[in-house]
Amino acid sequence: MPGSLDQIAQLVVNGLVAGTVLAVPAIGFTAIYAVLRFPNFSVASHATIGAFAGYVVNTTWHWPAWAAVAAAFLVAGAAGVVNDRLVLRPLRPAGALTTAIGAVALTIVLENVVRFVFGNDLRGYDLPIRRDWQWGPLRIGPQQVENLVIAVVAMLAVFVFLAFTRTGKAMRAVADDTTLASLKGIDAERVARLTNFGGMGLAGVGGMLLGLDTSIDPLTGFRVILSVFAAAVVGGLGSIPGAVVGALTIGLAEELSLVSLAPAYRTAVGFVAILLVLTLRPRGLLGERAY
Amino acid sequence: MENYLVAMATFACLYALLALGLNLVWGLAGMINLGLVGFFAVGAYVSALTTKRGGVPIALGLVAALAVAAVAGAVMALITARLRGDYLAIITLGFSEVVRLVASNEIWLTNGTDGISGIPGPWRGRVSPAAFNVIFLVLAALLVAAVLGVLERVRHSPYGRVLRAIRDDDQVAGVAGKHVLRFKVEAFALSAGVLGVAGALWGHYTSYIAPEVFVPLITIYVVLALTAGGTGNNWGAVLGAFLVVFFMEATRFVTGWLPGLGPVQIAALRESLIGLSLLVILRMRPAGLLPERLPRVEPPPVGEAVR
Numbered sequence: 001m002p003g004s005l006d007q008i009a010q011l012v013v014n015g016l017v018a019g020t021v022l023a024v025p026a027i028g029f030t031a032i033y034a035v036l037r038f039p040n041f042s043v044a045s046h047a048t049i050g051a052f053a054g055y056v057v058n059t060t061w062h063w064p065a066w067a068a069v070a071a072a073f074l075v076a077g078a079a080g081v082v083n084d085r086l087v088l089r090p091l092r093p094a095g096a097l098t099t100a101i102g103a104v105a106l107t108i109v110l111e112n113v114v115r116f117v118f119g120n121d122l123r124g125y126d127l128p129i130r131r132d133w134q135w136g137p138l139r140i141g142p143q144q145v146e147n148l149v150i151a152v153v154a155m156l157a158v159f160v161f162l163a164f165t166r167t168g169k170a171m172r173a174v175a176d177d178t179t180l181a182s183l184k185g186i187d188a189e190r191v192a193r194l195t196n197f198g199g200m201g202l203a204g205v206g207g208m209l210l211g212l213d214t215s216i217d218p219l220t221g222f223r224v225i226l227s228v229f230a231a232a233v234v235g236g237l238g239s240i241p242g243a244v245v246g247a248l249t250i251g252l253a254e255e256l257s258l259v260s261l262a263p264a265y266r267t268a269v270g271f272v273a274i275l276l277v278l279t280l281r282p283r284g285l286l287g288e289r290a291y
Numbered sequence: 292m293e294n295y296l297v298a299m300a301t302f303a304c305l306y307a308l309l310a311l312g313l314n315l316v317w318g319l320a321g322m323i324n325l326g327l328v329g330f331f332a333v334g335a336y337v338s339a340l341t342t343k344r345g346g347v348p349i350a351l352g353l354v355a356a357l358a359v360a361a362v363a364g365a366v367m368a369l370i371t372a373r374l375r376g377d378y379l380a381i382i383t384l385g386f387s388e389v390v391r392l393v394a395s396n397e398i399w400l401t402n403g404t405d406g407i408s409g410i411p412g413p414w415r416g417r418v419s420p421a422a423f424n425v426i427f428l429v430l431a432a433l434l435v436a437a438v439l440g441v442l443e444r445v446r447h448s449p450y451g452r453v454l455r456a457i458r459d460d461d462q463v464a465g466v467a468g469k470h471v472l473r474f475k476v477e478a479f480a481l482s483a484g485v486l487g488v489a490g491a492l493w494g495h496y497t498s499y500i501a502p503e504v505f506v507p508l509i510t511i512y513v514v515l516a517l518t519a520g521g522t523g524n525n526w527g528a529v530l531g532a533f534l535v536v537f538f539m540e541a542t543r544f545v546t547g548w549l550p551g552l553g554p555v556q557i558a559a560l561r562e563s564l565i566g567l568s569l570l571v572i573l574r575m576r577p578a579g580l581l582p583e584r585l586p587r588v589e590p591p592p593v594g595e596a597v598r
Contacts, residue, residue, distance in 0.1 A: 104325055
């Protein structure tokens with residue numbers, strides 16, 4: 001195939017950008033898992049909520065993408081805290097799996113609230129039209145670069161928060177050992193609230209970043225959820241650096257699969273990756289350890 | 292009106308099969324299946340394709356559906372058997388999405404999003420449509436009775452006791468010498484097989500299947516049916532299925548009367564009501580209407596080994 005090396009280089013670039021963007025909701029999912037110990041499937045609907053919150057401020061008040069992303073974070077994060085308090089927290093004593101079922105039901109409800117208000121139509125963000133940048137054989141869109149920068153800033157913020165702030169350290173302590181943390185006087189409920197705010201906020205940012213490239217509808221969050229799970233499981237469920245490594249792996253694998261697979265099967269790549277990792281290295285690439 | 296009631300009773304029977312299948316893993320063995328619609332879809336496609344394209348009798352199509360769905364279930368259970376239940380939740384949810392992807396894209400096999408129409412049904416075309424509906428309802432009800440009978444036997448047997456032991460604490464079951472992995476894989480495969488048969492029946496009844504039929508909402512319907520009826524209780528699963536069909540139909544009528552709503556809004560309202568009622572039941576009455584009653588175990592006579 002002529003130019004196939006160029007083609008692969010282009011896919012690698014696209015994969016790295018897609019993986020970096022995917023890392024944002026994956027961190028959200030894995031952080032909530034690390035602290036609350038259940039797979040919170042409602043990251044799907046919170047990603048959608050974030051995407052629509054960003055859409056509203058972007059198209060109504062013409063906020064630029066980077067500012068609208070902040071709105072996506074705040075609205076999805078606040079929704080995450082409220083929904084956890086009202087819906088999921090009361091279910092937690094019944095066990096992780098019952099809570100997971102509740103999270104699926106919650107996702108269906110929230111998705112349909114969005115559908116009720118906005119309908120099923122595809123909606124696009126109001127963005128300036130810009131020409132792709134060309135470097136030799138490689139092309140990259142300015143929007144891709146902007147998404148990449150936003151995703152990297154969001155991730156850096158998470159790492160600085162977890163590494164250097166008192167609250168971030170408390171969060172890691174709860175993730176490591178809830179009982180020990182409570183003996184040290186850490187308020188687990190407060191940490192849970194903050195984790196929900198941050199985690200669902202990141203899911204919202206992820207939903208919006210994924211929508212900036214294409215368009216959004218009530219199923220936006222659900223469509224990427226398989227890739228988000230795959231990123232978290234491949235990197236090691238509950239590990240934040242793992243989610244980043246996993247997301248880059250999945251992003252690259254999804255893009256490179258285009259060499260031999262129909263584009264429709266991109267999301268199936270994540271599922272295959274989950275099966276492979278669980279069979280060969282069940283703790284994930286970096287192991288199940290929260291940071 | 293009569294036809295409508297017969298049709299709803301048939302759908303309730305199909306949901307009862309799904310709820311019974313889910314009860315075997317979730318109620319008895321405590322394993323989650325959040326992608327049960329995937330096994331349902333696999334069964335529907337296998338039976339539709341073998342009977343329509345392959346020309347085999349419907350009964351054989353059902354057996355093929357059971358077998359293929361059971362194998363898929365066994366693989367999913369095997370991969371996650373040694374891990375926490377969370378992984379099974381993630382992998383089953385992923386499985387159902389991949390099934391829908393394959394059904395939408397392998398057009399040579401599944402006819403893609405257009406779906407497969409003209410799936411044969413028992414005696415369809417040879418009797419009047421009304422008679423077909425009644426015949427199908429009787430067949431479906433007999434199948435529900437048969438599966439209910441088998442699963443009640445399982446529940447009361449030592450086998451069922453092991454599954455409950457695994458649900459309550461799989462380490463204790465392992466220490467007691469039970470081969471936990473084998474029990475988990477077998478239970479999950481059998482359950483997936485029942486789900487597959489339900490899917491096959493769905494196709495033969497409605498004569499048409501397409502990827503859009505097999506959405507995650509079906510999984511929520513079935514979890515709602517089982518939770519409302521009583522997790523762990525097979526009779527509860529059947530009761531719950533009938534209640535869910537009744538509830539879904541009731542919301543259809545009630546939302547139809549609401550003024551000023553478009554069809555998309557009505558659909559959204561109904562779907563959120565389903566999700567909301569599951570959340571309310573999980574919160575208010577998690578044991579369901581017919582809570583699980585553990586079979587009474589007679590203490591063995593002195594001198595006989597406890598099995």
